[in-house]
Amino acid sequence: MRYKPPHPGSLVALGIVALVAGSFIALVQFDGGRPTLLSIGPYLTQILAFSVIQTALSSLLSLVLGIGLALALARRRFPGRGMVLAALNTTMVMPTIVAVFAVFAVYGRSGWLISALDATGWKGSFSIFGYPGILIAHVFLNAPFVARIILDALNLVPAEQWRLATAFGFTPSQTFRHLDWPAIRSELPGLAGLIFLLCFKSFAIVLALGGGPSRATLEVAIYEALKVDLDFGRAAWLALIQLAICLSMAAGLNWAFKRPPADHTNRPPIRRPDSSSRRLKIVDAVVLAVGTLFIAPLAVSVLTGLRFIPRILDMDLFQAAATSFLIAAAAATIACALALALGGAVRRQRQVLRSPRTAAFYDFLPNILLAVPPFALTAGLFLMVRRFVEPATAGLALLPLINGLAALPFAYRYLAPRLMTAEERYGRVAASLGVTGVMKLKIMDWPLLKRPFGAAFALAMALSFGDFGIIALFGGPELRTLPYLLYEYLGSYRLDDAGAVGLFVVFFAFLLAHTSDRFSHAGDR
């Protein structure tokens, strides 16, 4: 019998499992498996309690403000509404390290708020470190994301149902009950799970704004175990616990996101019947004012960096920008290549080999990567390769790989559905013509894939470009990205310079995210 090589996607799946498992084994075995889980118990309890409390509060506040903003924006049309929506989009792709800068710039010791209060003769004290700073930064990043997703869901309510609501004379509460709430409820489990996961795994924000070792997430604790204490065993245990918690969340997310696709409507929505309610007008005005007062200063603080750009145009900046671009491009290539291979394997398992269980496992693999702590993965891989390469070289090689793996779940969501569609539409024709391999990719898949591929590539680049995670382990004079440079400026209280670098990072991240958006909304040609 002729040997049939395994599908590249099956090799990718095997590779992902091997990488994750290998990293954990390398960490646990590094110093004989010590310390035990029992010995880190009290510390673990402390950071778990902090993580859960800050995550719950951050998620709750983000959801409440985000849903309120979405409803107000859905009900109201006003001059500048388009700008508000654009601002929401910008905040959605804002790198966390830039959000940290914004919180310092507005609420920090020499920030706008304290300066304004001082000017009024205020003598009190306010520290941004701990819960206040962390909550502000998380809500600043996540509330606009919630608002955008919920607004999109509300816009998908069929126009016919709005007409029916008008014809029935629905009151504002009936409109909410029968039209808004079902749309919100369909998004809520997945959205709440995702926000919880993001806040629970938060790194840069908690590292910079935590204000002490007791105020750490598991991600920060893993980083400190690796970078400060060189305690690989503790890092491994912490990573396993985070993996267990986040995997449960990721499994929940996987289940929650399985809902029927939204129906199309035949006309844009007509005027909402509740938009003329006087009480709702007041509620919406208050929500929009609170949202603006909270988000606008933070967003504007990033723009103030414009003034200081000439000051930072030096070799450090250019090298950091070039490194960031190189790493982001390599990470995007890795993410898209792996997503294509994995999507191809899922398609083959589901539609050709009729093996839905294997297909479901492959399909779930990218979500596992959402749960794996990148520090544990990096440290494990580093331990495996450290005998062969210098730390800086290892960092340069590992950064695109880890960032690529981190972007894989997002790239996969863009590409896998299109691969399935291509097979459903043309698979039988291709099989009957004997078109396989690269020709199949070129003739059958690529015409449908090229736009989502562009979207996935740009998004993966945007995510990697603004990332301040793994670079915190390897960063230094030899290896510096733009987010790392920003962190260095923040660390040395050069807030103006940090603002200018932050503006660079946001500009490019937004440009890449916008490119991704354009690709994902463009029709196939």
Added chain:
Amino acid sequence: MLVIDKCRLTWPDFRAEYSLTVEAGTLCAVIGPSGGGKTTLLHMIAGFEKPESGALSFAGQNLLRLEPAERPVAIVFQDHNLFPHLTAAQNVALGIRPSLRLRDVEERLVVDMLEAVGLKGFGSRKPGEMSGGQRQRVALARALISKRPLILLDEPFSSLDPGLRRSMIQLVDELRRKRPVTIVMTIHTPEDVAGLAEQMTFVADGKVLASGVPADILNGPLASRIADSISET
């Protein structure tokens, strides 16, 4: 009687002016090419589109002064008639009370109406658990239970197969004979309402080009244009 007199609506890319009279208690079938203005005509009667000029009345009452909820009109669309989180019975009950706080007698009415449209025992099902035809029956039950004398059916059965479509239209005809209502219904092919509709109206380019007894319309001077519009759809 429904009277539409020179009702004009203007958009940047489309202009419509309708004049039409429909006798009370009749089934008026509206036919015409896609994009010709059939749905706009129904939306104007329902109050979703406001004409810039002209007059619109039903049973002597000026409809233009009334908001959609105040008009004596019930409407069934082609899709999305039902709220997916509500059961069939609750969807029908919206036709009586949007608050869904029904009295016992009203609950009984809902059960009876579901039975009348052939959905006895389906009250607790949600739209996702029903076929396309069953969902449209629920929408029809809601339109009828609202006791509004003018019912607008905007291609309500066009997504169903021809056999089911015909049986649904027969159901509409049976129900209207039990309770006198005026029905204006947009359709794709005249065969769907053959022998049932008392009036047929041909709408194209945003205008009522002909209206009268179906046989006269189908064999009149616009016969070839009507045939073209049928083959086009």
